[in-house]
Amino acid sequence: MELIFLGTSSGSPTKSRNVSGLALKKVGARPWILIDCGEATQHRLLHTPLSLNNLHAICITHVHGDHCYGLPGLLASAAMAGRTAPLTIIGPAGLQGWIAATQQATHLTLPYSLHFIDVAALTGVVAMEGFNISALPLSHRVPSFGYEFVETGLPRKLDVAKLKADGIEPGPLWGRLQRGEVVTLANGRVLDGHDYQLAMRVPRKVIIGGDNDNPALLAECVHSANVLVHEATFTLAIANKVGPGPQHSSAMAIAQFAAEASVPNLILTHFSPRYKDGGPGISIRDIEQEARAHYGGKLFLARDLEVFHLNREGELSRMQDGSPAFAGMTAR
Template structure:
């Protein structure tokens, strides 16, 4: 699957970083999901091959503007592009009020129905196209959530090596076995499908977190996660100077949690604009990376706008 970053700054944009937005899709698949939609998200989408007509759901982590101010414009653009299929929006109840107020104030009429799901009232997982989506409550100044994506639709593969070893030639018989049907071969042998189907591989799980000052709230979900995407707004020293008011995580706090939870792949994002990309004097993104690496020995990646990370079936994550 692919994770595409449409914005990696917190609070306000910078010259190189837009506000929060992450796209998730199965590799090679048109359907995709959007997690958060900061101002300017749709402009970042113009640099990708993601279509608003293929968007399955928008998941908003919380109501702060850097995570949702881009949503009305994106919905309007979907109408301009001719969308007719219903769109699901999962988020805090206030997101629905925000969209409806914007529609009324600007006379925005959408060409497609919108299905709102109150994330606080979700009962069980939401069945997306190719994913089950669950939510975990976090700790922030307003109710904030992480979204947990677990891939679905996995099927058992044929044990081709065994089929060839038993002289079962490819053809219709293989299709019957794949469908779970037992087969009688022309030579009289009775072939049981269960003997030629491999075990289903473990479904991949990706957690994309909203703003959160307590990473440990994700401990249960993280037990089987392949990737955690989490904010690292500050380094520890800056977090201490800023104080507890903003209620964000430092790179150290997230990295320590990821190490303790044995998460194989950690992507940090949502960096304070005070951290420059590189060069010059003052704080840089490199300071965030250095702090995280002192606590976490796994596959650590810091997101830039328009970065795409590919998670293969074996759980290996690479930047493309």
């Protein structure tokens, strides 16, 4: 699985960081999913190999502009790129009316349909190619959600022990069951292939949070996750100075939570523009140091256009420029 960060700044863009946007896909697969779509997400995509024609779903965490103002332009550019396949948008219900109002006000006709799913009403999973998506309510100034992505389509093997226990003899029948077919035997007995398949490994699970001042809300879902992507807008000192209004997490808060929940891989993002990438004054390094002081797992602070690779063993690594995962990526 691959995570490509398109924007890692909170509120406003900076010269080096755009507002929120994150792409998720399986390595080598064409379909991809976009989580949040701040303004100029489509501009960032121009520097990746991702095509708007292969975008299967957009998950919006909440309605604040730095997470959704890129939607109209991205939808328009997908239209100009000739997209005709329907597009799923999961997000707060208000987005649907806003997109419709935008289309009407700006005479935007889309040659493909939008399939809106109200995240607040979503109880089960949304099955997309390669992933099952579910929603996780969070705590912010406006309703905010995280998204859980569990991979699907894993290779499966036959449960030979069960076949033998059920008295089903080896033969061509086994091949049909392995392919998931439903087979009716000569004696009228019906066998469903899915009952005789075993997953060859545990599916990988990635959790991507929206803006959230209460990481504990993710406690239940996070215990079996391979990766947690979460905001760390401020260090604790600045969070206290800014006051309780913004309802964001400090680096300490999310790091402590991830440590207690034994999250193996933590990627922080959504940094206040006051944190610079270097030089004098407060910097992203301050957020990193605060997080490291409270979390001993594998910690990353995301940068724009960085690619992370989660292998089948659940190990997460930051890809280096020039690695195969960067094929099609252009200089930041």
